Amino acid sequence: PELEGEQLTYSDIEMDPVGHKVRRSGEVIPLGPTExxxxxxxxxHPGWVFSRERLLDAVWGHDSDIESRTVDVHIRRLRKAINRGDRPDIIRTVRSAGYALDSGA
Known part of the structure; x- marks a missing residue:
């Protein structure tokens, strides 16, 4: 990803990790802390495919007792938030492997 100071960008998504703000095509996207x-x-890590277990470790922490299917719920919530309107889904489901950030370009 491009690092612009504290900004993370990919395709038309911009994230300010310090200010806890996300924009897609300039529109503010409200997200919960887990999403x-x-x-x-x-x-x-754009383009990398992550299994549910690796996402649990990275996002929830190594000592988490959360079930792996919880990842699916949060992926669904994230997709709903960032794909409003006619925006293409940039989170790709990789059958039998996991999920990846992929614009399809």
Whole structure:
């Protein structure tokens, strides 16, 4: 990703990790803390495919007792927030592997 000071950007998504703000095509996207950390992880590793277990470790922490299917719930919430309107889905589901940030370009 491009690091512009404290900004993370990918495609038309901009994140200010310090100010805890996300924009897509200039529009502010409100995210909960877990969805924010999930998107931040994807923005730091665009194109990488992460299994549910790796996302649990990265976003929830190594000592987490959270079930792996919880990742699916938060991915769904993140998609709903960032894909409002006719925006393309940039979170790709990789069958039997996990999820990746991928604009399809």
């Amino acid at each position: 924010f950390r999930l998107l931040k992880h994807f923005l730091e």
